[in-house]
Amino acid sequence: MHGWKKAVLICTAVLSGVAAVALVLVACLDLNTADRTASVIGSVVGLAGLVLSLWVLLASRSEAGVEAFGAGAVAARSIGRAVTGNHNQLSGQPSAVPQPRTAPASSDPVRAEGERSVAAGEAIGDAVTGEGNTL
Known part of the structure; x- marks a missing residue:
């Protein structure tokens, strides 16, 4: 795996772990706030996944093959x-x-x-x- 890909993978894993811990802590304090926060995070991650999948699909059809x-x-x-x-x-x-x-x-x-x-x-x-x- 290339260096920058490994760095992105590690950063994504760390940020996901931090977000999961934060959501558990917020859920212990206030379930309604945790619910709204998880909904927003889920929407942002879903849209980012859509953009990433379109980018990979279009890049694979270019002369870069x-x-x-x-x-x-x-x-x-x-x-x-x-x-x-x-x-x-x-x-x-x-x-x-x-x-x-x-x-x-x-x-x-x-x-x-x-x-x-x-x-x-x-x-x-x-x-x-x-x-x-x-x-």
């Missing part, structure tokens, strides 16, 4: 030339970036996972992986 994990990994919608190794000898011009298809591109995420992996959502002109290649 391109991810590369691993040393030297490359991921893109279209790739002209990807070189992921060491000591490669390349000469000449790279292949032209492939023309997009006439059909709409898939909204599925493009993921390259692993050391020196290459992934494209559309097409790849050249993919050079490994050590000491001559092209």
